[in-house]
Amino acid sequence: MAASIIDVARRAEVSTATVSRALRGLPNVSEATRERVLRAAEELSYAVSPHASSLASGRTGTVGVILPFVNRWFYGQVVAGIDSVLRANDLDILLYNLGDERVHERFFAHMPLRRRVDAVIVLNLPLSAAERESLVSMEVPVAVLGTRIPGCWHVSIDNAEGASTAVRHLINLGHRRIGMISGALGDSRGFTTPIVRQHAYRTVLAQAGIPYDPELEAPGNLTIDEGASAMAQLLSLPDPPTAVFAESDQMAFGALRTLGRMGLRAPEDVSVIGFDNHETAELLNLTTIAQPVAHQGELLAQQILDALSGESEEPTQVVVPTRLVVRGTTGAARVARPRNPLSPRPGPEPDQHSRTSAR
Amino acid sequence: MAASIIDVARRAEVSTATVSRALRGLPNVSEATRERVLRAAEELSYAVSPHASSLASGRTGTVGVILPFVNRWFYGQVVAGIDSVLRANDLDILLYNLGDERVHERFFAHMPLRRRVDAVIVLNLPLSAAERESLVSMEVPVAVLGTRIPGCWHVSIDNAEGASTAVRHLINLGHRRIGMISGALGDSRGFTTPIVRQHAYRTVLAQAGIPYDPELEAPGNLTIDEGASAMAQLLSLPDPPTAVFAESDQMAFGALRTLGRMGLRAPEDVSVIGFDNHETAELLNLTTIAQPVAHQGELLAQQILDALSGESEEPTQVVVPTRLVVRGTTGAARVARPRNPLSPRPGPEPDQHSRTSAR
DNA sequence: TCCTTTCATGTAAACGATTGCAATACCCCT
DNA sequence: AGGGGTATTGCAATCGTTTACATGAAAGGA
Numbered sequence: 001m002a003a004s005i006i007d008v009a010r011r012a013e014v015s016t017a018t019v020s021r022a023l024r025g026l027p028n029v030s031e032a033t034r035e036r037v038l039r040a041a042e043e044l045s046y047a048v049s050p051h052a053s054s055l056a057s058g059r060t061g062t063v064g065v066i067l068p069f070v071n072r073w074f075y076g077q078v079v080a081g082i083d084s085v086l087r088a089n090d091l092d093i094l095l096y097n098l099g100d101e102r103v104h105e106r107f108f109a110h111m112p113l114r115r116r117v118d119a120v121i122v123l124n125l126p127l128s129a130a131e132r133e134s135l136v137s138m139e140v141p142v143a144v145l146g147t148r149i150p151g152c153w154h155v156s157i158d159n160a161e162g163a164s165t166a167v168r169h170l171i172n173l174g175h176r177r178i179g180m181i182s183g184a185l186g187d188s189r190g191f192t193t194p195i196v197r198q199h200a201y202r203t204v205l206a207q208a209g210i211p212y213d214p215e216l217e218a219p220g221n222l223t224i225d226e227g228a229s230a231m232a233q234l235l236s237l238p239d240p241p242t243a244v245f246a247e248s249d250q251m252a253f254g255a256l257r258t259l260g261r262m263g264l265r266a267p268e269d270v271s272v273i274g275f276d277n278h279e280t281a282e283l284l285n286l287t288t289i290a291q292p293v294a295h296q297g298e299l300l301a302q303q304i305l306d307a308l309s310g311e312s313e314e315p316t317q318v319v320v321p322t323r324l325v326v327r328g329t330t331g332a333a334r335v336a337r338p339r340n341p342l343s344p345r346p347g348p349e350p351d352q353h354s355r356t357s358a359r
Numbered sequence: 360m361a362a363s364i365i366d367v368a369r370r371a372e373v374s375t376a377t378v379s380r381a382l383r384g385l386p387n388v389s390e391a392t393r394e395r396v397l398r399a400a401e402e403l404s405y406a407v408s409p410h411a412s413s414l415a416s417g418r419t420g421t422v423g424v425i426l427p428f429v430n431r432w433f434y435g436q437v438v439a440g441i442d443s444v445l446r447a448n449d450l451d452i453l454l455y456n457l458g459d460e461r462v463h464e465r466f467f468a469h470m471p472l473r474r475r476v477d478a479v480i481v482l483n484l485p486l487s488a489a490e491r492e493s494l495v496s497m498e499v500p501v502a503v504l505g506t507r508i509p510g511c512w513h514v515s516i517d518n519a520e521g522a523s524t525a526v527r528h529l530i531n532l533g534h535r536r537i538g539m540i541s542g543a544l545g546d547s548r549g550f551t552t553p554i555v556r557q558h559a560y561r562t563v564l565a566q567a568g569i570p571y572d573p574e575l576e577a578p579g580n581l582t583i584d585e586g587a588s589a590m591a592q593l594l595s596l597p598d599p600p601t602a603v604f605a606e607s608d609q610m611a612f613g614a615l616r617t618l619g620r621m622g623l624r625a626p627e628d629v630s631v632i633g634f635d636n637h638e639t640a641e642l643l644n645l646t647t648i649a650q651p652v653a654h655q656g657e658l659l660a661q662q663i664l665d666a667l668s669g670e671s672e673e674p675t676q677v678v679v680p681t682r683l684v685v686r687g688t689t690g691a692a693r694v695a696r697p698r699n700p701l702s703p704r705p706g707p708e709p710d711q712h713s714r715t716s717a718r
Numbered sequence: 719t720c721c722t723t724t725c726a727t728g729t730a731a732a733c734g735a736t737t738g739c740a741a742t743a744c745c746c747c748t
Numbered sequence: 749a750g751g752g753g754t755a756t757t758g759c760a761a762t763c764g765t766t767t768a769c770a771t772g773a774a775a776g777g778a
Contacts, residue, residue: 005734005735017758020736021736047471050735072435087459092471093453115764116409116410224638283612363765377727412766414765415733415767417733726772729770730770737761739761743756
């Protein structure tokens, strides 16, 4: 059916070895021969069998990408970034969506990527120690987005810095009662990113001398709907926040929806800041912490290329900067104004801690 | 390094043939032997080499998915749908993003999927006749979303029906001057979906006796930004539309943004209806035509499974229904109201054509 | 008892490349 | 003319399975 290397060899009147060399542009093939082979291959519309090639050479020309969601904006962007640089180097993408817990378990039980890919890219997946172990035991370069794994390449943003900036932005606007919609998941799987951001939130508040109130932290699970209910929960507090930091834009969108449905406005009634700079953030005029999403994908892919080409390079770790994008949903705290139409409360006294931000 | 089938055979004291049969659950293996083999494989933590297996058997356990964008909501949803059913049947996904024109060309020049996948799923890609040809010449089942290709499996929505419903909705609300933001691309590649929807728009207008005005059709290229400028263009007409049908929600979002920035409101000043029921549509309260996106992915994958299992089934073609979702961005035409606060213009005289909708 | 089935297993030939090594041819020096 | 490189090319082993076919044993029937 499809022509094999033997057919090409016969037609070009050389051995299969020469065909192989000629086709892959290896040296030590005379120009005349190479042309003859190329022509023969062309005439037979020959294409190498990737499986045979992989079997013989050990290389697969494929990179496995494992991630928790394919249908979320963030991951789509990252994959697009990965794809663009991998494709340019003729590497294919084998996609593994491990969102479902059982799929996740099966994946690590059988390791279907074993001998199947030249490298692996892991996007933001919470992995147990044993799972990390089996990942590195595949003996191929692994690049990880988000969490750091010893021996693996690594790309991430500075989540602590980004979250701190967000909270500081609110504090600088005069807010003292600052809520947070966290991405801590209901299920047991531990994404680390939300935790880091949450920690930064607490730290910055503490630095500003604002007492910690666990009621101000509502879990949102990173979705619009959950963000909406989290906001509803926060607003139902006896002393609701005047500003809210949502750990993701999606949750911030939900928060804005709740606000709208309750007849409240941002930033007049409640300031809202998100995280990601989702494509819709501009549309909704959401203040947020921007991170270069697709670019992180490109960086991961580039690391893979480095690992694959460079003989014995050490894994690098790159941290890309975040950026505060001020739009319309954050504004000065109402306390700063003479009249305080909503939910009057005792203004907390400035305390003894140092404070860097202006009031 | 990694154990091979020979190691397992040795340890279980059988031949590799028996190992192969035992491991794949083929009949004609005694229970005792099967257990022995399973144990040996377990102890060596043996995993079959997919490449060797593919080479020998001809099956790859992989399905190629080719699409024009990975980072757009629609495609993410579809891929998620595909993934869920393919994964459940232990088929892997090889992702090909052919958004870039040069990548597209290279793809069809080299056919890198040839002998590499058991089936192909094509998402909404505009293909030339020659390209369709090379696709079917791969001799594997092909399932296509959107356009119909002879000999291929097919899933789509009824675009004409959906678009007609959208336009009829506006007409029923009393609108006579109805603009359209079309997805017709600037570049030469011909996605068929936008064209079908555009055609339906014209047809329904004609049926309602509304004269055709090419100025009311603005190209939007399916993005938020382009949708925004298309809306700006429509609003700058001497006689701007009172309602706009955007061929995609993304473009509708852009349209809403333009409206907002110009101080206009939907539906009071201009009614807007989109298409897709994008996750953000609910957030923005956008009236739209809903289509089951992820479900279409599942259907495509299911077709592939049918094609792969069923011996000689004929390709099926399934059309899934769309649904009008009325939200807050469409409302009765202003003309129906006594006062007309914005952009007064010469009310077009009722013309001689038949008219079904109330004024 | 002998012949025919049926079942379990082994043998060895694909599958379609890559690649280390050997072999040849050619060139340049001395 | 002879010797040592160097650039081309071919040979054949190898990668790790699957599978058609052969073999042999056990079982069943007449």
